[in-house]
Amino acid sequence: MPTEQPKAKYRQIADHLREGILDGTYPAGQPLPSEEVLAKQFGVTRPTVRQGIAELRAAGLVEVMMGRGMFVRSPHARPSLTRPRGVRREPNGRYIEADGIRWEHAEEPVATRTDAPLALADLLRIPPGEPMYTYDVLETADRGRLRQLHRTYVPFSVLLGTKYEEQAPPPAPHLYQALADLGHELHFTEYVRTRMPLPDQAQALRVPEGVPTFQVLRVLMEKQGKPLALEEFHLPGDSLELSYGLLA
Numbered sequence: 001m002p003t004e005q006p007k008a009k010y011r012q013i014a015d016h017l018r019e020g021i022l023d024g025t026y027p028a029g030q031p032l033p034s035e036e037v038l039a040k041q042f043g044v045t046r047p048t049v050r051q052g053i054a055e056l057r058a059a060g061l062v063e064v065m066m067g068r069g070m071f072v073r074s075p076h077a078r079p080s081l082t083r084p085r086g087v088r089r090e091p092n093g094r095y096i097e098a099d100g101i102r103w104e105h106a107e108e109p110v111a112t113r114t115d116a117p118l119a120l121a122d123l124l125r126i127p128p129g130e131p132m133y134t135y136d137v138l139e140t141a142d143r144g145r146l147r148q149l150h151r152t153y154v155p156f157s158v159l160l161g162t163k164y165e166e167q168a169p170p171p172a173p174h175l176y177q178a179l180a181d182l183g184h185e186l187h188f189t190e191y192v193r194t195r196m197p198l199p200d201q202a203q204a205l206r207v208p209e210g211v212p213t214f215q216v217l218r219v220l221m222e223k224q225g226k227p228l229a230l231e232e233f234h235l236p237g238d239s240l241e242l243s244y245g246l247l248a
Helices: 009-022 035-042 046-058 118-124 174-181 199-205
Strands: 062-065 069-072 081-084 087-089 095-097 112-115 131-141 146-155 187-195 213-221 227-236 240-243
Touching: 009 035, 009 046, 035 046, 046 062, 095 174, 118 146, 118 213, 118 227, 146 199, 174 213, 174 227, 199 213, 199 227, 213 240, 227 240
Parallel strands: 081 240
Antiparallel strands: 062 069, 087 095, 112 131, 131 146, 146 227, 187 213, 213 227
């Protein structure tokens, strides 16, 4: 008879913690043993421990809080970060994000020409395939602890008859002022959903395997409701919640 292969160490760690969570040894909301303790207990390296923890995170049993450690997931747990969403215009005319975070670019965004895919063309109310200026940038804050992917789309048709017909407009958020200078009174609508990141997105955002991301599509519109541009954000979905102010 074929001999049974020994179980990988990271699976042993995952199974050990899963059993403790399910039988109440580790109650909901309580911390799990640290990576260092688990590494010594199982005679492995810390990356092996993280691999086991990643399985439990993917199963929704464990959450990792930045700077605090690993905890058994609780339905009442608060995320480590709340990001207010929205854009407001200050008295001096400057547009600022509601979260007040000062984002830095990993590298300067460069305009490229892309054709509008069907889904985005529908949001922008333009024909599929219409050319657009597109900017991509990885943004970081708090010494790299916070990360987001930010893409800006501006249809060529919006720029006809303006100085940007022959030159690329600036990316968001500077795009807001550029459109305002063209006489547009801006309004914003956001669409939010969760999705599993593509491999390059997961790497850029440093999200572990099995962790979803928020995809936020922000449509910039003029006063009459005509879309002018679109922004796409990808944010890590672990230990983060988004908040929106609502008007009565």
